Amino acid sequence: MKEIISVRNLKKYFGEVRAVDDLSFGVREGELFAFLGLNGAGKSTTINVICGVLKKDSGEVLVDGTDADGDASAVKSKIGVVFQESVLDRELSVSDNLRFRAALYGITGRAFAARLGELS
Ligand SMILES: Nc1ncnc2c1ncn2[C@@H]1O[C@H](COP(=O)(O)OP(=O)(O)OP(=O)(O)O)[C@@H](O)[C@H]1O
Numbered sequence: 001m002k003e004i005i006s007v008r009n010l011k012k013y014f015g016e017v018r019a020v021d022d023l024s025f026g027v028r029e030g031e032l033f034a035f036l037g038l039n040g041a042g043k044s045t046t047i048n049v050i051c052g053v054l055k056k057d058s059g060e061v062l063v064d065g066t067d068a069d070g071d072a073s074a075v076k077s078k079i080g081v082v083f084q085e086s087v088l089d090r091e092l093s094v095s096d097n098l099r100f101r102a103a104l105y106g107i108t109g110r111a112f113a114a115r116l117g118e119l120s
């Protein structure tokens with residue numbers, strides 16, 4: 001089975017702090033993969049690099065063959081992320097939360113109505 005996420009020799013430092021220091025692993029397509037470690041081990045930093053939120057210092061990170069450093073929006077369109085803390089707005093209805101999130105991806109108006117219809 002092909003590797004859907006490939007991390008090779010990833011390094012990300014914050015000044016003197018070696019948040020991620022020469023990390024390598026691969027996740028195969030369809031595989032359930034748990035990424036565990038002590039507090040401060042570098043999990044969030046690694047995930048942020050994979051998602052294209054943070055630039056790596058060195059190494060190779062590919063999501064379905066795409067390098068987030070080269071084309072972050074291409075990687076973002078291939079992945080879904082559930083954050084540690086809720087990012088939903090409690091003042092909004094479920095539908096309005098979906099409308100707001102969709103707008104961030106440029107899905108508005110009739111296109112949004114069609115996508116919402118797929119979920120109902
Ligand atoms: N923006 C930043 N600036 C400076 N240091 C940072 C930054 N982000 C993370 N660090 C440091 O990098 C190291 C790795 O942090 P990271 O948040 O990736 O760990 P983690 O494995 O997700 O921890 P936790 O289990 O607590 O969520 C820690 O020492 C942290 O203090």
Ligand SMILES: [Mg+2]
Nearest residue numbers: 040043044045
């Ligand atoms: Mg974390």
